Amino acid sequence: MHEWALAEAVIFSAINFSKEKGIKIKEITVSLGELQQIDEEIFDFALGKIMKTMGLKFSVKKKREKALLKCSACEEDWNFDSQELKEEEKEAVHFIPEIVHDYVKCPKCGSPDFRIIKGRGVWLNSVKGE
Amino acid sequence: MDPRTGMIENRLKGTRVIAVSGGKGGIGKSLASSVMALELSNMGYKVGLLDLDFSSPSDHVILGFDYSKHKPEEDMGLVPPEICGVKFFSLVFYAGENPSPLRGIDVSNAIREILSIVKWGNLDILLIDMPPGIGEATLDSIRLIKNIEFLVLTTPSKVSTDSVKKFVRLLKELKMPVIGVIENMRISESSKDDFDNFLGSIKFDLDLEKALGNPEKLLKTKFSQEFREILKKIF
Numbered sequence: 001m002h003e004w005a006l007a008e009a010v011i012f013s014a015i016n017f018s019k020e021k022g023i024k025i026k027e028i029t030v031s032l033g034e035l036q037q038i039d040e041e042i043f044d045f046a047l048g049k050i051m052k053t054m055g056l057k058f059s060v061k062k063k064r065e066k067a068l069l070k071c072s073a074c075e076e077d078w079n080f081d082s083q084e085l086k087e088e089e090k091e092a093v094h095f096i097p098e099i100v101h102d103y104v105k106c107p108k109c110g111s112p113d114f115r116i117i118k119g120r121g122v123w124l125n126s127v128k129g130e
Numbered sequence: 131m132d133p134r135t136g137m138i139e140n141r142l143k144g145t146r147v148i149a150v151s152g153g154k155g156g157i158g159k160s161l162a163s164s165v166m167a168l169e170l171s172n173m174g175y176k177v178g179l180l181d182l183d184f185s186s187p188s189d190h191v192i193l194g195f196d197y198s199k200h201k202p203e204e205d206m207g208l209v210p211p212e213i214c215g216v217k218f219f220s221l222v223f224y225a226g227e228n229p230s231p232l233r234g235i236d237v238s239n240a241i242r243e244i245l246s247i248v249k250w251g252n253l254d255i256l257l258i259d260m261p262p263g264i265g266e267a268t269l270d271s272i273r274l275i276k277n278i279e280f281l282v283l284t285t286p287s288k289v290s291t292d293s294v295k296k297f298v299r300l301l302k303e304l305k306m307p308v309i310g311v312i313e314n315m316r317i318s319e320s321s322k323d324d325f326d327n328f329l330g331s332i333k334f335d336l337d338l339e340k341a342l343g344n345p346e347k348l349l350k351t352k353f354s355q356e357f358r359e360i361l362k363k364i365f
Contacts, residue, residue, distance in 0.1 A: 009137040013136045098240040
């Protein structure tokens, strides 16, 4: 249910942005980085509930973004695969994606010193309005 | 646009946020944060304790908190568990005994995530146990938590005093409220003349180690008794 907190943050940010720009929101675009392993069904449900409670009506476009990791030691890059983790490790990365450094190592040199290049978590890409 | 940033203010609305900080490691920030949380809870405040020292979280060790048995609950966010009336959150819930080799950007992101998803509820005071120095955690906390105040720890050692003076100078340049400076581990000479907002001094307590992991014993130590007197000046 941590998806609720993230959905709340997305709506709150979009509203703040629309107030700053003096626009009425028509559409927002959100990217969901795979590292955070968001349950899209719960996220959608939360967005819908929050919007309904707040009397908001606009469309939400979502896109999944693959998580790309790059080793700081040997420059190898690779995609994060949650299937390689145990259940409790997946859950830990879900809550705080940076915990991935505790459970994943570079597949080439074994270093835990890598960067999350993209696909970390939830990001509000755009707010369109009029 | 990072959706987490705007949420942080909402989460901490109406809560006094105090960062327990210092320029150096090993000067007793975690001990002071943990004991302060227990003391304030005993004084009747609704208190939260957030361990932001990601590389060596230790509040759970000081408080004897078994993180494997008491995890945050999921309820439209993360609800921190309690110990002795103190709501507590630490990266240790998810990292366990693993080392967390985080670079600056990772520290920044983890701080944002925690501040935006942890639901502290209706707290009077949130204490943040900061990592040493003027790094990502300090700079991000200043940027993200609009009403943050700093309680600064030092020791009588010149090594610590010099660092902490620079740290306090930076906070003042950034126009951050500094509640004051507390000296820990005093053996003989005090560094009180080095600071204009010196709150008090705590003598080196040889028996403190034996009380670690036991909140009841901790509160009976000379450290806690002297710290309590200083806290009375602030609360």
